[in-house]
Amino acid sequence: MNSPKNANAPAPLAGWQFALGTFAVALATFMNVLDSSIANVAIPTLSGDLGVSVDEGTWVITVFSAANAVSIPLTGWLTQRVGEVKLFVAAILLFVVSSAACGIAPNLMVLLAARIVQGAVAGPLVPLSQALLLKSFPRDKSSSALSLWAMTATVGPIAGPALGGWITDNYSWSWIFYINVPVGIFAAAVIWALYRQRETPSRKLPVDKVGLLSLVVWVGALQVMLDKGKDLAWYESSTIWILSIVALVGFLFFLIWELTESKPIIDLRLFAGRNFMGGTVAISVAYAIFFANLVILPTWIQEYLGYRAVDAGLVTAPLGIFAVILAPVMGKIMPKSDPRVLATLAFLGFAGVFFMRSFYVTDVDPYTLVMPTLLQGIPMALFFTPLTAIILSGLPPEKIPAAAGLSNFVRVFAGAVGTSLLSNTWNNRTILHHSQLAEQTGATNPNYVQALANIETTLHASLFKAQAFFETQLGAQAAMLGLNDVFWLSAVIFVVIIPLVWVTKPTKDGASSAAGAGGH
Structure with a gap:
């Protein structure tokens, strides 16, 4: 109109x-x-x-x-x-x-x-x-x-x-x-x-200064806590305790203030709508997992597979092939489809891709690395538009700009939090697997003794160098097993959040309202 x-x-x-x-x-x-x-x-x-x-x-x-x-x-x-x-x-x-x-x-x-x-x-x-x-x-x-x-x-x-x-x-x-x-x-x-x-x-x-300040405080404290937690041994550190308390108190104050302020900087009342709530939580969790893996995967490829930075980037580049090809098609499919179905297919596609990656090994070949990345472009094309349609469907026109801004805020911040959480999960699982593998390296284990002897013979190395080489290989294996756990967990999360899509009830004009409001 x-x-x-x-x-x-x-x-x-x-x-x-x-x-x-x-x-x-x-x-x-x-x-x-x-x-x-x-x-x-x-x-x-x-x-x-x-x-x-x-x-x-x-x-x-x-x-x-x-x-x-x-x-x-x-x-x-x-x-x-x-x-x-x-x-x-x-x-x-x-x-x-x-x-x-x-x-x-x-x-x-x-x-x-x-x-x-x-x-x-x-x-x-x-x-x-x-x-x-x-x-x-x-x-x-x-x-x-x-x-x-x-x-x-x-x-x-x-x-x-x-x-x-x-x-x-x-x-x-x-x-x-x-x-x-x-x-x-x-x-x-x-x-x-x-x-x-x-x-x-x-x-x-006027600007809601108190709301803005409390937003910066709790977001900043939470992010620093997540980033420094691993380095400071989490809650063994008083710094982490202080940051956690500041984040929690700041968040609770922010909620109370914004819900009672006449002109809040963020309209949290939008979460009362089940379409907005379900769609925003779904897209935010999905984006957090997607973006975190986009950070972790190249890091592992360089650190443990020995790829150059450019090669690590090329491994993730095929992600765009299907995403770009199918993006214009989505404009034609959306008006004729239930966005909940498309979002569900996207989540199942992401789950399948991460499940494929959970079987990586330390000597994985380039084809096995690239294929899941290539296929991931398909659910990517089905990802943003349907969920945006769900989030904005049924809202009055005057509420759409605030809804778009708030959902984007939650999604982007979830990406930052997800990166920290999954990075820490990878580190913790790597430590666990390293400990379990190291238990098998005692002098009483004939397999370990034989492995050292083979290394000494093959590399013409001393026992000390053989042990150092074995430790490096053990560390790489532990990191691989830890990363497989992250991939498997990512696949499970994508399946678990599917019901969030189906608690919503998109209106018939959901897709069109989303498209029409996208730039306002």
Whole structure:
């Protein structure tokens, strides 16, 4: 339906302006989502160059995700305060500056600070890119606009590991951030030139400062607790206890404040709707498992299989083949299908892929590594659109922007939490398997003695070197068994969350309302 406000909106772009504007907006989106995963395969190299452990290096990913999660729900308020086009261009330029700061960072602390800024300013880019992209298209082509956006958003995280690996191997990890500078400047210049006359009105609005502060406190405390828990032996450390208490108290205060505040920064009352609740929890848990494995897999491939960063990235790159091919098809299937069925098929597909991976061995061949990744592109194509339709179905138009922002906030933050939790699970299971395997390495075990003798003979090594070599092999085997446990657990979780989809009851206009609201 066209409202009077929409009737007075500028006409869509046409000709070369249409093509250039669409490309620039999509490029800004690509730059943002690319940075959510481009650092994944560079973590081992980056950590070595900065003199920190790989576990500390993963903060580069998690702080970006956490800061991004905090800033996403502020997009609606900032848009009304600043204006859509000004906010989008400012966010791009700040993203460029923070990217350059990441590249020149002399130590981990400076890099993390720059990544926090980068993640925070990236928050408005995704929802605003949808809005501007829809304005580039005629109304009857809005589904094509969202399909293009979905393809851009899908390719970014997939291309990230391959591109990041190639850059890391051939140049320096700093260049995974430097490449944002020319891309961002070009996108910002084009968008400002073509869209500045289409600026939305701005007005001074109050901000829920208490709600915002409590959000930052509990999210920050929880993320640091998850990241440092393993290094500090979890609850043997007073620091972890303090962070846990701060996170819990902050979260409870945040809930009470937001539910009683007349103009909350986040409208938590949306969770009263079963469609929103079921869909948001389902998409968030699924995204957490998906994104965490996207971080863990390249790390294992490099550390234990000896792959170069670029090769580790190429192993994950086939994820995009089916995802890109099937993305436009989803626009045609959605109006004729029950989104719950599509989401269920996606979860079963993810479960099948992770079950396949749970049988990896230490000498796994490239084909066995790549095949599950290739097949994973199919459930990826069935993932976002149906669940978004479920989340937004049945909501009144005035509630859809807040619902979209809140569901995205929960999803992105779940990705950061999921990465920490699954990384810790992998570490704990690796320690357990190492302990169990080490029990079989006593001098009274004839198999162990024979294995050492074979190593001494084959490598012409001393007993000490043979024992060191055996320990390395044992560690690799323990890590493999721990990772298999993570894959198996991931498969189980995808099956377990399927009922969340079926507690929802999508309305007939669910898909269309989701598509229509995607950019607003």
